[in-house]
Amino acid sequence: MVKLAEQDVLTTEVLTWQGLHLFHFWGSSCSQKLRIYLSLKGAAWTGHEVNLPKQENFSTWYLGINPRGLVPCLVDDGAVHIESNDILLHLEDRLGGPPLIPDRARIAQLLRHEDDLHLDLRTITFRYTRLPGPVGKSAEGLDKYRAGGSGTVGGAEDGAKAREIAFWQSAAEQGITDAAVRAAAGRFRAALNGLEERLQGSQYLLGHALSLLDIAWYVYALRLRRCGYPLAQLHPRVSGWLDKLHAEPGFADQTVLLPELAKIAAESQRLQHERGTALPQLMGVEG
Incomplete structure (x- = not known):
């Protein structure tokens, strides 16, 4: 399960938030998966849209919440959870309603x-x-992405961002x-x-x-x-x-x-x- 340690989160205001808060983008496939799940569960949640084409996920504020700069990201009573499938497994334990993970x-x-x-x-x-x-992303955007965030997940150095950077660099260079x-x-x-x-x-x-x-x-x-x-x-x-x-x-x-x-x-x-x-x-x- 990918739950961030407090030291991973630089935008510390979210650590005081209550309830379910979902950072998402309308066209993101992983965000769509979370929203469908929450809809079927009948859960109450507050949405915060992160505009990916405008590179809002590379902002200092958002990288301070999710150091990987990806959506979706869930804040559950101040605890920050990243990676969509891990979020879903967490929510299955957290929410009632029809069971959607039988095994x-x-x-x-x-x-x-x-x-x-x-x-x-x-x-x-x-x-x-x-x-x-x-x-691809602009060179300026990728520089902000590299430098932003804590660089740690679960209190340990995180290398997952390197895969994202490699994809965007390849897309910019080769299409x-x-x-x-x-x-x-x-x-x-x-x-x-x-x-x-x-x-x-x-x-x-x-x-x-x-x-x-x-x-x-x-x-x-x-x-x-x-x-x-x-x-x-x-x-x-x-x-x-x-x-x-x-x-x-x-x-x-x-x-x-x-x-x-x-x-x-x-x-x-x-x-x-x-x-x-x-x-x-x-x-x-x-x-």
Whole structure:
């Protein structure tokens, strides 16, 4: 569990906050996962939106709360919790309502696999939801990111920020390459093949009851579909499962794609289809 020590938190005002406070961004996949979970639990919480495109997560104030500069981040009666899956495991203990983690050890293991694909989702998202052009954070922003925050998690030196910095530097220098997209899509195809098998004869990913695993993969599958991934063609059971969840209360309202962003994504995918670099084309599955 990633709970920060008091010495990790430089923006000390949050240590006095009462109740549940969620730092999030509307379009962040991990934030969407937390918001769906909280909605299904019927929990009361206070939201604090951190605008990622404006690099508000690199501000001194926010890095003083989460030294990794990521969202979501939860403050629960003054205790700061980071990393979305750890936050969810904490909240399952903290909140009542319908159980969404029936087998904690098993779900924690399966969520690690989902978490390993996070940078792959970011790769595909950036390629197919933005118009062609520079990708990445400004050099000034990355300098603030490197220098900001305590640099510790749990009272010990934290190296996790290095992975984020490496991603942004690569994106700025090389962009999102066709090779990176093919590799990311290949890993997702293998993972979704596994989900397709799980859904054979089952309503949900762990049987006939909704679980946190469904919430996590709903967010990923929806994002991939919006990026042009041929979900219905390659994984028809997953596609049907996604449609079912999208129609249930608490899901679609937390993952609304703003009209202006939908327009940009559609134009991006149109242009790349003309160039032969749309996602199905790079995967070699377009009919």
